[in-house]
Amino acid sequence: DAGITQSPRHKVTETGTPVTLRCHQTENHRYMYWYRQDPGHGLRLIHYSYGVKDTDKGEVSDGYSVSRSKTEDFLLTLESATSSQTSVYFCAISDGVGDEQYFGPGTRLTVT
């Protein structure tokens, strides 16, 4: 398995609180991604990074921000969590443009 870890693996938080999810890789891959997975919607891209301090929005970026200060870490922040952000969040990495992506184990987030 590719060296990708996500923390925390499970989190319950209240509406309005900020939440930060962490993705850590040991593969030195250039690209990192955050997705959310919801029933009936499949996997949707939130944000991605193509290098340190280089990020771009995906299709469902509202309410989320990201940061990448080191190659190995990609943080996803929910600035003020809402119930609609209850989901399973996956981090993924890839080495090159168009290459296969390797996924982390996921973080199950519940916003009450």
Add this chain to the structure above:
Amino acid sequence: SQQGEEDPQALSIQEGENATMNCSYKTSINNLQWYRQNSGRGLVHLILIRSNEREKHSGRLRVTLDTSKKSSSLLITASRAADTASYFCAPRILTGGGNKLTFGTGTQLKVEL
């Protein structure tokens, strides 16, 4: 939407039978990838087929690509109970997409003993 759309949404077969899943997409692509997801786990990459390829094999997997019809199929031969999972196609669009893949809602495959 530029995402891949898998068909059928659910498929139930007996162990030893072949399973075929289809994927359609809407725009020109650079490549198309297939992933598997076991319940509660992350996605695992299965196979990548480039736009200039028509067929590719990997073990018990066979993938075809028809760019004129904007469609792909994944065949799993001699299925096993361990193949029970959701399967996703992910087209990588040719222009304006950067390195982004778009995923559909998947085909849920159940292989029964």
